Amino acid sequence: MTHSQQDQELHAVTLEQPTLAAACDAIADGIDREALVTVFGRCTVEYDGRASSTLDAGDRHVMLKPDGAALVHTDEGQQPVNWQPPGCDHEVFCEQRDADADRSDAAETAGGTATETETETEILTLESVRSTPDERLLVRFRNVLQVSAFSGTDETELALSGTEEDLRQRLLDEPDLLEPGFTPLATERDTAAGAIDIYGEDDAGRTVVVELKRRRVGPDAVSQLRRYVDALGRDLHADTTVRGILVAPSVTDRAKRLLTEHGLEFISLEPTAA
Amino acid sequence: MTHSQQDQELHAVTLEQPTLAAACDAIADGIDREALVTVFGRCTVEYDGRASSTLDAGDRHVMLKPDGAALVHTDEGQQPVNWQPPGCDHEVFCEQRDADADRSDAAETAGGTATETETETEILTLESVRSTPDERLLVRFRNVLQVSAFSGTDETELALSGTEEDLRQRLLDEPDLLEPGFTPLATERDTAAGAIDIYGEDDAGRTVVVELKRRRVGPDAVSQLRRYVDALGRDLHADTTVRGILVAPSVTDRAKRLLTEHGLEFISLEPTAA
């Protein structure tokens, strides 16, 4: 690929302090060209779908992705304050709107500050909608400080290690890490309660159910293991002894107590060797 | 607040196609001023901490928040491809660097394309670090298309409805929604297995444990309810009858089977009235 061909793919267009009409055009164009579009400015946000929420006016950063995702970020927190998952349709439009429409009746009756907003009646609206489930996100801007449309390429995939899958491989490669004589027989073995991470036998021929967790675990993981052990005990003959072993870096006190109560075991092991 | 006072707070500074040195200065200045900083360009990403990951060169959008959060977004997905939680220290620096350093030895020995990168030896590095746990995110840019620093105010809080807390209030306001004669006695009642959502009595004076979920539930919620019923049965006298009732919009088939197996009940109820 030549340098000029790359330039055709990789570019960024930015408007600073645009009029709402200009911002609207730039956003619509960015969505059309399947760019990653960002908008920064003063806005209100409404969401309705699995739950519903409202957010009063504030300065926020909105990102619209070409796959249909939408993210509204404040200056705090890792998570967006509002969002929409991939698969949504983004729309943008500019309209005349009663500036008092967003305000509560209480503010209206309080009066006094109404004159400040009466001059600004134009509103830029971003709307992201999807179905199954029906969900709608509405972002209304009174003021846009910046609009950008980014185009680029990203063919790479994340290479991640330290996952539960790494822990599984580590144990399958070296079963003695569980205990001497352990023999794995199956992974993802199905039971009425779900799939067992590792199913095997100890050196005395007893059935072993292994539940893997990549990090320190609480009571939930113990319950999960218990479900599997119970289900397998019913699936097999009633006189079969089934051992349940939780494998994780560590357990909480409450989880340890639950393990003891239910006759389950714990082995400390990390996803990757130190 | 006057209009001019607002302007002092609300502004955005943007550089397009900056040199890496200029980008570095702008980013450092934005971090200093506690602005929300964004960078778009071609970069590699490395993470090491609770797990570890690498991401080869691609065009991505990076956001640095003044609370220490960092987000790396591609053009796909709701979630960032890499991130760092709030509380990190952001650093930025520009350095001469062997352009082949990012490439694998295999690429080196393959040769041929090395000449394309030999001319670009300057690298802009973003580094976000925290402790407890020790975690580090490294973003290395070969090319920056845009840098922005956003300042604004956001004093508002999200108003969210349709949560588990709404469901709890609905049931406390109208206990008959569970069943006629139900009397709530406590919320968050503590047991050895954790806190019970609602603890009460039925019209026959039997103890009732209620577990609430705002949406359709699977086996996990049944296990949770079962833990609470068991724990309460041990806390109270052995001859006490304890009913366990799961309240949610709906249950999966497998969860329904588990409820029946363990003598637990289910009542369909949504967080908010239709």
Added chain:
DNA sequence: CATTAAATATCGGTT
């Protein structure tokens, strides 16, 4: 489409 469980889950509250 529903079901199931993992995740660098994140986030808030409490101890």
Added chain:
DNA sequence: AACCGATGTTTAATG
């Protein structure tokens, strides 16, 4: 700082 449970969890795997 550890622990615990909710989340508009999101995401991927699987039937």
